[in-house]
Amino acid sequence: MEVVDVRPILAPFVSFLCAGLVFGFGRSIFWRRFFTFLAAFIKMALVLSMLPGTLQGVVYVYQFVEFTPGIGIGFRADAYGMFFSLVSSTLWVFTTIYAIGYMQGDRDRVRFFGFFALCVSTTVGVAFAENLLTFFLFYETLTICTYPLVVHAETPEALRAGRIYLTYTLIGGGFALVGAVMTLNAAGTLTFAAPGILGMESGVATLAVIFLCLIIGFGVKAAIMPLHGWLPIAMVAPTPVSALLHAVAVVKVGAFGVTRVIYNVFGVELLRELGFATPLALLAGFTIVAASTIALTQDHLKRRLAYSTISQLSYIVLGAALLTPLAATAAVLHIANQAFAKITMFFVVGAITRTTGKKYVSEIDGIGARLPWSMAAFSIAALSFVGVPLTAGFITKWYLALGALEADAWWYVLVLITSSLLNAGYFFPILHRAYFRQAKEPWPPLEPGRRFETPKTLLFPIVICAAYVLLLGVTAEVPGMPFSVAQVAVDGFFAPVGGGP
Amino acid sequence: MTGPWAEALPWAIVLPLVGAALTPAVAVRHPRVSGFWAWGVLLVTAVLTAGLVSELVARGPFSYGLGGWAASYGIELRFDHFSAWVLPLVVLFVVIVPFSWRYLDHVMPDERRPPFYALLLLNAGGMIGFCVTGDLFNLFVFTEVVSLSSYALVAVGGRGLAAFAALKYLFIGAVSSLLMLFATAQLFVLSGSLNMADVSLRLGEIGGGTAVMVAFAAYAVSFMVKAAMFPVHVWLPDAHAIAPSPVSAVLSGMVVKVGIVGMLRIYQIYFGAEVLELGAFNLALVWLGAISIVMGAFFAIFQDDIKLMLAYSTISNIGYIVLGLGLASPYAVIGAAVHVFNHALIKATLFLAAGSIIHQTGFRTLSDLRGVARTMPQTSAAMAIGAVSIVGLPPTAGFVCKWYIALGAFEANQAPFGFALVFGALFIFIYYIRMLNAFYFQPPVHASVAQASETPWSMRGPVVLLASLCLILGVLGGIPLTFVEPAVLDLLPFWGQ
Amino acid sequence: MSSWWPGVAVALPLVGVAAVSFGRLTERWRIAALVVPAVAALAVALLIVGDVLAGRTPELFVLRMTPTLWLVLRVDAPGALYGATVAALGLLALVYSFGYVQRGPRWSRYFAFLMASFTCTMGVAYAGNLLTFLIFYEAFSVLTYALVVHEQTPEAIRAGAKYIAYILVGGSLVLAGILLTYFLAGDLTFVAGGFLAADAARGQLLAAFWCFVVGFGVKAALVPLHGWVPDAHPAAPAPFSAVLSGVMVAAGAFGIMRVALDVYGAPLVRALGVAPWLTVIASVTVLLGALLAIGQDDLKRRLAYSTISQMGYLTLAVSLLGSGVMAGALVHLVHHAFLKGTLFFCAGLWIHSSGVRRVRDLRGMGARMPLTAAAFTLAALGMIGVPPLSGFVSKWWLGVGMLQVDAAIGLAVLLAGALLAAAYLLPVVYAAYFAPAGPIAGHAGREAPATMLAPTLVAAALTIVFGLGSHYGGFPLQLAQAAVAAWFGGG
Incomplete structure (x- = not known):
């Protein structure tokens, strides 16, 4: 059931407005924080207010403008979009709190918070995009808005990273644009629809080119190998950026795009017939294992996390490409599961760097005693990535593996298991060093008057996000939790071919 | 069936031309008055053209026979959908002129202002005439008016x-x-x-x-x-x-x-x-357009002078338009026609912003202008928006055109040109990203850059206005499309390959 | 029957975890906060045993994670038996640890992790479906890491790395097995006699079975998956070695039991034709473990190999699929826990008081530490199977069961294992009592303090009690027979 409602457009607009206000009045710390928080909460409230409707199958739509008939900007909050926007708007709140603490004393905070808000705005725009054009519009805007954040440090290294980032993402964007244009040409429409909008009548060759273009286009941000090169390099950005953008917004937008392409542009039935998804799944499987293997060798904490992200993102791609309801459930869920766990990790790494100045795995011996709460949170997130039951990661792994079995592709179960072990292989040494090694030199003590191991504004988001990782794993079934939304989304994907999760 | 505005058609040409002639007389005592005079004339002209466009929207294309002679013998003025281009054209003039008031301080002595503004009005009048004339000879005449005034305007800088x-x-x-x-x-x-x-x-x-x-x-x-x-x-x-x-x-x-x-x-x-039979000609246009895109971008990459770089990017952008025309499919031609306007808007943004920066700092090369965004944030932001727009990244005016032309390429089964268009645009961005890096993310090397102040409002206002339009037309890109679409669809049946 | 007691038993040790982790308590209160919940847990476990003997099945629905995944505790006879063993041995090890583990910054960590492992092992015992089983199983496997590396010596850290690598790979395979099971059956709840349909795809059934066997086999130390055992035991603190050997390695064997009899069911295992292979693996484990034990000079390493050998009996019993032999196996699980606990406690006492780790250094220790040596001797004899000690009872039932199913090879393995046990344990006893005093014994310490000696002696005494009282109601045999009745129908 579709209902015309302005909320799908208001949600991205709120943070867009916030960006404007931050740029305008951001020199005052008070107003900057005030506007950022106000927008963050309003946005969350807007998204949450749509949740009950979504769970009952209501889809909120709003047609914004039409350039020429059939080509225009429209917003549509279906269950999948709701899922993604819930994740990103929730995490925006926490990342904002964290960023305020982390960026304290940093220069150019106006620019930072302004672009930060813009990025969130575009992410939600992507989530609520009704058609490929709108999607692409926000997708590319996100690329540009992220650039100032990546080069924030303004060092030659940061500039280089920024250049590489842009090269990858803009070329990807070019492919996505070509793909979108070809889709319009072949299908006559761009509006996402459950059975997909393309059909066999366009010819296999055209469909193959479209698929390739769109997957390359969105795959760059989803960091599918070999398109992943930008992600580890972009880690020079300040940690809140790495956290929100490289755990949630930017990379997830890519994965979200791949899923949209598979389910709402091509559709399950057509892809099953064409068989294009199989090579994609294989590539995702390869990425999962290869990226994890590379992560084993990284000593820089954030780079290790970056490779882990690359690996984890391909869970989503794999889930989508397996074309079974259970795997799709895993793909959708993993958007939230990975986001919360990875953001926790980035937060902790940022807290370590802010508190002690350490950036490398080999430097953090015995840090568990200095930062007990943070490291506990990190452990939870690590367990989630390994896929230990009762954490969010287990749910993903469970559904993804069942989905693989359902698709008669048992070897992906092996891939998942290997990946879990590799995850253990690169996260457990961190825990081991943190807890079971003697510190080489005493850690800097707490500043007098401080009650917590690290500033409250850093610790609070860490603890909440880690708790949520557990919550996602334990109470996934409670209505209103992501799982229920994911189910509605997956039901939508598979409604035309029958058979839900 | 003509409305009241149709009678105003000749005035839209006459007004700027007469204004140009009167400029020296008006400004005889105070040369600086010429700037306000020119602006006033353009403002009235803008109102007139707006009226003409409203007439077009209400009743469709209309003609005006000069001196009461019927068409085919007398001189006919004709206002059709392509003529609607005069409205944004005059509006851009109206925005640009206030910018020049303060800008010219450093460029020329006051006594050379009246001829400058006279030439500018002449140029505007010539272009309006060019767009609305119904006969070939006047087409030539107005072309010459535009060209000659342009040569003089280039020279008037005087260095x-x-x-x-x-x-x-x-x-x-x-x-x-x-x-x-x-x-x-x-x-x-x-x-x-x-x-x-x-x-x-x-x-x-x-x-x-x-x-x-x-x-x-x-x-x-x-x-x-x-x-x-x-x-x-x-x-x-x-x-x-x-x-x-x-x-x-x-x-x-x-x-x-x-x-x-x-x-x-x-x-x-x-x-x-x-x-x-246009087949071969279209093919030539497509190729020339594609080559223009790439070569323009290629030359721009090696420039250090920001204005020279902007000049080269014009070649690229004309390439888009020509490519669109050559593709001869509805979407492509619509995109090309819209880009005629959008590119004008974007390029005006960029040149005015670049002019502001040069005006305030005295430097014009990238290596000298590092860090300028800290002291001139609004102008630099306009420059950034213009850069993003000219590359055709969403959500800016440039994207709408790129989208339609690319769409047209695939519609015309010319996929390689679609790719060339999309990726050629990215090629251009290599240059702009260097510019943005220098402006925003590198420390200043010159004291005059580090201590520069923002431009006065008469300069900043136009720049900010134009930059906002670049963004707004990215989102509301449908407005210019509605004007060109009927005209293009009229022509298209004969266009084909 | 819905009941809170299984949940209480599982949760009680967590009180201890919280107390040592977060509480700002004095040491006395901390010890109280550890001991009281442990005693209470044992009491509840025994209460549950009573319940089960009365024919009830306490069940607690814990949590539904997603519509198809839920956690449930459900105590049947084998679970009650194993749970009570865990609670009892855990309590002994806890008390022993107060004397053994040095004060210092790592003290809290040790006890927190010990109690947490305690919780998880109870959870394994009481798990009502495969998912619950897996959660507790994985959790205690991971938590145990902290205890293995407790000493933080290079050897301990190496042993820890080896341990965690083995365990994670094993855990992953278990997960794969569970996935396949769910895929085939759409359910994970244990049912005596199995819930997998015989008509499911044979290949997938086999794949899942071997995933389970290999996965649990790592923990159960089946050869050739036993590599971590001889390293982890010497590295860990002695009380924890006792728990590790006594109940945690057994968790692997317990898992194999659950899978074979509560997931597949005896008829399906027979139909799949996997039992003979399992017999071979288990026999090799028994014999090879015992043979390797003979050559070890490090006492704890020798005991570790002994564990490998003894736990092989359980898998061997499963593979024979007979009611009698399974009853024997369950009894052996309990008896072995206390026997091996005693042995490790004694080894710990020697290390603690004199720093003696090697068998050859034990010469003359019988005179310096008579009570310890006596306890060791008793447990060693029990382990060999000398009547009327507990080890004899379990081996007797194993042997009888093997005869029931005409497993002559099994019987041979059993006897050979017993002989080899004599070969690796009696030299220790000999060295302690009869060999001329070695250089170390001369300046060795005397008997350990009561906190450590008492648990050792209690465990040793249990050897006699279980041996003599095995026929009485409430003793392991009765529960084992109840279990077997459920599995094999009437027994």
Whole structure:
């Protein structure tokens, strides 16, 4: 059931407005924080207010403008979009709190918070995009808005990273644009629809080119190998950026795009017939294992996390490409599961760097005693990535593996298991060093008057996000939790071919 | 069935031309008054053109016979959908002129202002005339008005290289004018008429023939030169880079479009007559357009001077338009036609912003301008928006055109050109990203950059306004589309491959 | 029957975890906060045993994670038996640890992790479906890491790395097996006699079975998956070695039991034809473990190999699929826990008081530490199977069961294992009592303090009690027979 409602457009607009206000009045710390928080909460409230409707199958739509008939900007909050926007708007709140603490004393905070808000705005725009054009519009805007954040440090290294980032993402964007244009040409429409909008009548060759273009286009941000090169390099950005953008917004937008392409542009039935998804799944499987293997060798904490992200993102791609309801459930869920766990990790790494100045795995011996709460949170997130039951990661792994079995592709179960072990292989040494090694030199003590191991504004988001990782794993079934939304989304994907999760 | 505004059609031309003539007289005592005078004249003209466009929207294309003579004998003015281009054109002038008030302080002595503004008004009047004239001879006359005033505007900056650049412009322009004159004469001899609609009718009766084709070819080459397409672009970069920035904005944004609008006019004549097989010509346009895109970008990459770089990007953008025209599919032509306007807007933004920066700091190369965004945040932001827009990244005005032209490429089954278009645009961004890095993310090297102040409001206002329009038209890109769509769809049936 | 007691038993040790982790308590209160919940847990476990003997099945629905995944505790006879063993041995090890583990910054960590492992092992015992089983199983496997590396010596850290690598790979395979099971059956709840349908795809059934066997086999130390055992035991603190050997390695064997009898069911295992292979693996484990034990000079390493050998009996019993032999196996699980606990406790006492780790250094220790040596001797004899000690009872039932199913090879393995046990344990006893005093014994310490000696002696005494009282109601045999009745129908 579709209902015309302005909320799908208001949600991205709120943070867009916030960006404007931050740029305008951001020199005052008070107003900057005030506007950022106000927008963050309003946005969350807007998204949450749509949740009950979504769970009952209501889809909120709003047609914004039409350039020429059939080509225009429209917003549509279906269950999948709701899922993604819930994740990103929730995490925006926490990342904002964290960023305020982390960026304290940093220069150019106006620019930072302004672009930060813009990025969130575009992410939600992507989530609520009704058609490929709108999607692409926000997708590319996100690329540009992220650039100032990546080069924030303004060092030659940061500039280089920024250049590489842009090269990858803009070329990807070019492919996505070509793909979108070809889709319009072949299908006559761009509006996402459950059975997909393309059909066999366009010819296999055209469909193959479209698929390739769109997957390359969105795959760059989803960091599918070999398109992943930008992600580890972009880690020079300040940690809140790495956290929100490289755990949630930017990379997830890519994965979200791949899923949209598979389910709402091509559709399950057509892809099953064409068989294009199989090579994609294989590539995702390869990425999962290869990226994890590379992560084993990284000593820089954030780079290790970056490779882990690359690996984890391909869970989503794999889930989508397996074309079974259970795997799709895993793909959708993993958007939230990975986001919360990875953001926790980035937060902790940022807290370590802010508190002690350490950036490398080999430097953090015995840090568990200095930062007990943070490291506990990190452990939870690590367990989630390994896929230990009762954490969010287990749910993903469970559904993804069942989905693989359902698709008669048992070897992906092996891939998942290997990946879990590799995850253990690169996260457990961190825990081991943190807890079971003697510190080489005493850690800097707490500043007098401080009650917590690290500033409250850093610790609070860490603890909440880690708790949520557990919550996602334990109470996934409670209505209103992501799982229920994911189910509605997956039901939508598979409604035309029958058979839900 | 004409409304009240239709009667105002000749005034839209006469007003700026008369205003130009009166400028020296008005400003005889206070030369600076000329700037306000020119602005006032343009403002009234803008109101007139707005009225004309409203008439067009309400009742469709209309004509006006000068001196009461019926069409085909007298001089006819015709306002159709392509003529609607005059409204944004005049509006851009209205925005650019206030910018020039303060800008010219450093460029020329006060006593040279009246001729400057006179030339500017002449230029505007010439372009309006060019867009609304209904006969071929006046098309030539107005082309010359525009061209001559442009040469003079380039030279008016007055520094050493300006004269040389203007001269180069003049020589190449003269060849183009001769070709146009020749073609006009040819058509007159063949058809015995100069009225476009009439010529079109009679060409239909004559049928094709070598002479008809030669005239077409002469027109085409002439307009290509005016549009500065590769490989006849050589006059453009120097002229546009050396002229004062408001003039650069006018030249790059609007004067080169004379070539494009001219092409469309000639199409109208020939398509009406159905005497032309365009397949090969379109193919040539497509290739030339693609090459222009790439070569423009390629040259721009190696420039350190920001205005020179903007000048080269004009070549790329004309490439888009020509590519779109050559593709000859509805979406592509719509995109190209819209880009005529959008590019003017974007280029005006960029040139005015670049002018502001040069004006405030005294530097014009990237290496000197590092860190300027800290002291001139709004102007730099406008520059950034312009850069993103000219590359055609969403959500800016440039994207809408890129989208439609690319769509047209696939619609016309010319996938390789679709790819060339999309990735050629990215190629251009290599340069702009260097610019943004220098402005935003590198520390200043010159004290005058580190201590520069923002421009006065008369300069900043236009820049900010134009930059906002770049963004707004990215989201509300449908507005210009609604104007060109009917005109393009009228022409298209004859266009095909 | 819905009941809170299984949940209480599982959760009680967590009180201890919280107390040592977060509480700002004095040491006395901390010890109280550890001991009281442990005692209470044992009491509840025994209460549950009573319940189960009365024919009830306490069940607690814990949590539904997603519509198809839920956690449930459900105590049947084998679970009650194993749970009570865990609670009892855990309590002994806890008390022993107060004396053994040095004060210092790592003290809290040790006890927190010990209690947490305690919780998880109870959870394994009481798990009502495969998912619950897996959660507790994985959790205690991971938590145990902290205890293995407790000493933080290079050897301990190496042993820890080896341990965690083995365990994670094993855990992953278990997960794969569970996935396949769910895929085939759409359910994970244990049912005596199995819930997998015989008509499911044979290949997938086999794949899942071997995933389970290999996965649990790592923990159960089946050869050739036993590599971590001889390293982890010497590295860990002695009380924890006792728990590790006594109940945690058994968790692997317990898992194999659950899978074979509560997931597949005896008929399906027979139909799949996997039992003979399992017999071979288990026999090799028994014999090879015992043979390797003979050569070890490090006492704890020798005991570790002994564990490998003894736990092989359980798998061997499963593979024979007979009611009698399974009853024997369950009894052996309990008896072995206390026997091996005693042995490790004694080894710990020697290390603690004199720093003696090697067998050859034990010469003359019988005189310096008579009570310890006596306890060791008793447990060693029990382990060999000398009547009327507990080890004899379990081996007797194993042997009888093997005869029931005409498993002559099994019987041979059993006897050979017993002989080899004599070969690796009696030299220790000999060295302690009869060999001329070695250089170390001369300046060795005396008997350990009561906190450590008492648990050792209690465990040793249990050897006699279980041996003599095995026929009485409430003793392991009765529960084992109840279990077997459920599995094999009437027994």
